[in-house]
Amino acid sequence: MRVTDLHKHYGPKHAVDGISFEVPAGQVFALLGPNGAGKSTTVEVLEGYRARTSGQVSVLGADPGRPTPAWRARIGIVAQSTKDLSDLTVTEVVRQFATFYPHPRRPEAVIEQVGLADDARTRASALSGGRRRRLDVALGIIGDPELLFLDEPTTGFDPEARREFWALVQLLAADGTTILLTTHYLDEVEVLADALAVIDRGRIVATGTPATLGDRDRAPATVRWRDAGGTWRTELTGEPAALVGRLHAAGGEPDGLSVHRPTLEDAYLSLLTPAEVSR
Numbered sequence: 001m002r003v004t005d006l007h008k009h010y011g012p013k014h015a016v017d018g019i020s021f022e023v024p025a026g027q028v029f030a031l032l033g034p035n036g037a038g039k040s041t042t043v044e045v046l047e048g049y050r051a052r053t054s055g056q057v058s059v060l061g062a063d064p065g066r067p068t069p070a071w072r073a074r075i076g077i078v079a080q081s082t083k084d085l086s087d088l089t090v091t092e093v094v095r096q097f098a099t100f101y102p103h104p105r106r107p108e109a110v111i112e113q114v115g116l117a118d119d120a121r122t123r124a125s126a127l128s129g130g131r132r133r134r135l136d137v138a139l140g141i142i143g144d145p146e147l148l149f150l151d152e153p154t155t156g157f158d159p160e161a162r163r164e165f166w167a168l169v170q171l172l173a174a175d176g177t178t179i180l181l182t183t184h185y186l187d188e189v190e191v192l193a194d195a196l197a198v199i200d201r202g203r204i205v206a207t208g209t210p211a212t213l214g215d216r217d218r219a220p221a222t223v224r225w226r227d228a229g230g231t232w233r234t235e236l237t238g239e240p241a242a243l244v245g246r247l248h249a250a251g252g253e254p255d256g257l258s259v260h261r262p263t264l265e266d267a268y269l270s271l272l273t274p275a276e277v278s279r
Ligand SMILES: Nc1ncnc2c1ncn2[C@@H]1O[C@H](COP(=O)(O)OP(=O)(O)OP(=O)(O)O)[C@@H](O)[C@H]1O
Pocket: 010, 013, 015, 033, 034, 035, 036, 037, 038, 039, 040, 041, 042
């Protein structure tokens, strides 16, 4: 998937203002950014559901501005807003969606994989919010997509469900599915994403990997320990191992020792303009 100088204007509003990025096949790529940054607009353009103002976009080798049914069948979508599912049971809904695709996965296997086997006979409209979201995921992957769009997929999940979902995404990724993930959860990005881009006010302000975003891997580390007199000491250093070595040489194992580098969240927040952070 390749995006080059993409613009989307809503009247005078430049929701997407010249963004470029590339997602190699098989990669899990995360789009991060505050509310209103332009993530959903970008994703909708890539999914073929929103016309762009200008720029070049290639998704699975085709222009999503001219979507064909064959191209759509190769894509899975878990959108932010969920579909209205009337009175069908989980199994009925998944089976029905399977008929829309030329090479669907087995409905029962997909229901099992998203952890809904216990609710297979439950009416979709009666599911709790988090379990409803699992059904959305099931419907996103029933067509066995080469490319999967996940727009804030774990919103409303309890911690256990999030971890189960992460395991599922890792399975899909290991199978070679390319995944474009939009999320506000930085731990999710850290666990799942091979690469990411941060969007702020319609522009990409940084790209990288979760480990290197904003050069956080090279940022000074904060070393904290309690000295022999019991006083807490804090030192910022580019060579934490050397400092810890000196401390150990001088007095053995330092009491309460910790070494801290900026987290992904620290790096992310430092990339945004202050107005966005406090908003
Ligand atoms: N149909 C529309 N008409 C006019 N403005 C729109 C429309 N859709 C989105 N916008 C505006 O475009 C900007 C980008 O919105 P978008 O939904 O793409 O952001 P987002 O990064 O996905 O935000 P969130 O994290 O809240 O989902 C926002 O200022 C939004 O108000």
